[in-house]
Amino acid sequence: MARMHKGTYRAVFTESRAILSPVLRSGSSPRRFVRRFALGIVLPLVLIGCGEDTKTAMVPPDIGAGKSVAEAQCVGCHSLDGRGRAPGIPHMAAQVDQYLFESLVAYKEEKRTHAALRDMTKELSSAEIRNVAGYYASLPPLEGVAEMKPEDLMSPYEKGKAQAGVCANCHGDDGNSKTSGTPSLAGQQPLYFVSAVRAYLDGRRSISGKEMLRELSHVDIESLAMYYATQTPARRDAPTFGDAAAGEPLSARCGGCHGARGVSHDTATPSLAAQDPLYLVGAIKAYRDRSRQHDGMLIDDTDKEIANLAAFYATQQSASAESRPITAPELAAKCNRCHGAEVKNPTMAIPKISGQDKDYLVKALRAYRDGKRGSSMMHRMSLPYSEAIIESVASLYANQPAR
Numbered sequence: 001m002a003r004m005h006k007g008t009y010r011a012v013f014t015e016s017r018a019i020l021s022p023v024l025r026s027g028s029s030p031r032r033f034v035r036r037f038a039l040g041i042v043l044p045l046v047l048i049g050c051g052e053d054t055k056t057a058m059v060p061p062d063i064g065a066g067k068s069v070a071e072a073q074c075v076g077c078h079s080l081d082g083r084g085r086a087p088g089i090p091h092m093a094a095q096v097d098q099y100l101f102e103s104l105v106a107y108k109e110e111k112r113t114h115a116a117l118r119d120m121t122k123e124l125s126s127a128e129i130r131n132v133a134g135y136y137a138s139l140p141p142l143e144g145v146a147e148m149k150p151e152d153l154m155s156p157y158e159k160g161k162a163q164a165g166v167c168a169n170c171h172g173d174d175g176n177s178k179t180s181g182t183p184s185l186a187g188q189q190p191l192y193f194v195s196a197v198r199a200y201l202d203g204r205r206s207i208s209g210k211e212m213l214r215e216l217s218h219v220d221i222e223s224l225a226m227y228y229a230t231q232t233p234a235r236r237d238a239p240t241f242g243d244a245a246a247g248e249p250l251s252a253r254c255g256g257c258h259g260a261r262g263v264s265h266d267t268a269t270p271s272l273a274a275q276d277p278l279y280l281v282g283a284i285k286a287y288r289d290r291s292r293q294h295d296g297m298l299i300d301d302t303d304k305e306i307a308n309l310a311a312f313y314a315t316q317q318s319a320s321a322e323s324r325p326i327t328a329p330e331l332a333a334k335c336n337r338c339h340g341a342e343v344k345n346p347t348m349a350i351p352k353i354s355g356q357d358k359d360y361l362v363k364a365l366r367a368y369r370d371g372k373r374g375s376s377m378m379h380r381m382s383l384p385y386s387e388a389i390i391e392s393v394a395s396l397y398a399n400q401p402a403r
């Protein structure tokens with residue numbers, strides 16, 4: 001991104017603080033996952049680096065000369081009307097002039113990587129870049145780019161809910177299991193959920209009916225994790241075995257990771273509160289016997305002590321890992337603070353993203369998340385399961401009319 005006006009930079013920064021503050025303010029961590037993911041996507045867009053002089057951009061473009069450049073070099077991929085010819089190639093019709101110019105400069109200077117564009121832009125003069133950007137920006141928005149599929153407009157939570165039907169037989173309708181020995185999933189921490197499913201898939205944990213899990217894509221698994229994380233864990237009656245009161249003091253060693261009374265605040269550590277007691281007994285024994293392992297979780301308790309621990313945790317009140325689902329439209333409302341139609345700020349090169357090619361949007365968002373485009377800070381802030389969010393927000397924008 002090229003240099004911005006100091007005042008504009010400050011405005012963008014203030015804007016982004018305002019966007020993020022409700023999430024940042026949420027403090028301790030039930031929403032840590034949301035906060036991390038929001039930082040992962042939004043912050044890098046906000047931490048816009050500074051670039052070279054873009055004075056050339058201020059000269060009015062020669063649209064006719066720009067069209068000749070497009071005809072000679074760009075039509076094969078972007079068409080003459082600015083339509084990307086294949087998935088993954090961005091549409092450029094009616095795109096913000098300054099943004100197109102700055103992206104081309106970024107390819108030329110290798111701040112954005114794409115071999116074909118790097119080689120091509122190296123051959124182009126500043127004036128040619130200026131003109132071809134002006135040509136594509138001058139075109140009318142494309143019609144009929146959106147290919148609306150109903151599931152494209154579903155949020156990860158809604159997708160997860162639709163997928164969860166097949167899990168309900170064993171795990172309960174809302175993830176509150178009523179089958180003794182089968183774990184509840186309601187309110188469970190999402191990253192733990194994803195890693196548990198992966199552990200079954202790669203054989204570190206065994207489960208019958210593994211085939212059903214194998215059919216799930218990575219995005220499906222994340223969507224399920226997000227759906228279950230927002231469900232409310234039900235209270236449980238005391239089991240017929242174990243002594244909850246005797247289990248409480250034994251749980252002192254566990255609280256540092258699993259949270260006071262088994263309500264975890266860490267996205268990768270499972271909550272134990274309100275879990276099925278028979279499942280807990282089996283899981284704790286699995287760690288004691290080393291068939292499940294986790295560093296720092298050394299269990300040497302007797303069977304009786306394990307029954308007491310399970311009785312204690314099963315009867316605690318749990319809480320949802322996610323208190324409020326962020327739906328794709330809610331997220332888009334945050335994005336629209338910068339990308340929305342009503343935002344008019346010619347000094348800032350913010351690309352239009354509605355009606356953009358979906359595969360390209362996914363690719364661009366991943367590049368930001370993985371630190372391959374823009375700030376390398378996003379690399380550290382990214383989350384493994386934000387794929388589902390990227391998918392859904394990309395679908396949402398790809399399905400909006402271009403403007």
Ligand code: HEC
Nearest residue numbers: 073074076077088089090100103104113114116120132363
């Ligand atoms: C071989 C196919 C191909 C050709 C030819 C090509 N492009 Fe592209 N273009 C792409 C792809 C693919 C991307 C996305 C690259 C990425 O992920 O950064 C892209 C991205 C861009 C972008 C960034 C758009 C955005 O929304 O960020 C601009 C601007 C651009 N091309 C302009 C041009 C111009 C001008 C020409 C002709 C001089 C041209 N391209 C020729 C395939 C091509």
Ligand code: HEC
Nearest residue numbers: 166167169170181182183193196197205206207209224270
């Ligand atoms: C046939 C019954 C059954 C069905 C259907 C089923 N599960 Fe399970 N699930 C189990 C049992 C039993 C376990 C405990 C296995 C073990 O001991 O590790 C389990 C464990 C899990 C766990 C680990 C929970 C934890 O606390 O470690 C996850 C996550 C999970 N299932 C997700 C799913 C999803 C997602 C679906 C639907 C796509 C599903 N299950 C369908 C029976 C089932």
Ligand code: HEC
Nearest residue numbers: 195253254257268269270280283284293294295296297309
């Ligand atoms: C150092 C942090 C830490 C401590 C201390 C710890 N745990 Fe864990 N525990 C974890 C993590 C992380 C996992 C998930 C590991 C995995 O993915 O296999 C886990 C998993 C579990 C599970 C499996 C839950 C499920 O849904 O399958 C049980 C049960 C459990 N711990 C019980 C305990 C008990 C009881 C204690 C105290 C005696 C304890 N843990 C102490 C971090 C800890």
Ligand code: HEC
Nearest residue numbers: 001016041045046334335338349350351353361364365393
């Ligand atoms: C604070 C303002 C701001 C917010 C909020 C914001 N963006 Fe952006 N976005 C930008 C700017 C500036 C760029 C251009 C950066 C560059 O040159 O790489 C950009 C670039 C993009 C691109 C690349 C477009 C292309 O043609 O290559 C996508 C996709 C995108 N944003 C999506 C989003 C989504 C989705 C959200 C909400 C989660 C969001 N943005 C929130 C300012 C913002």
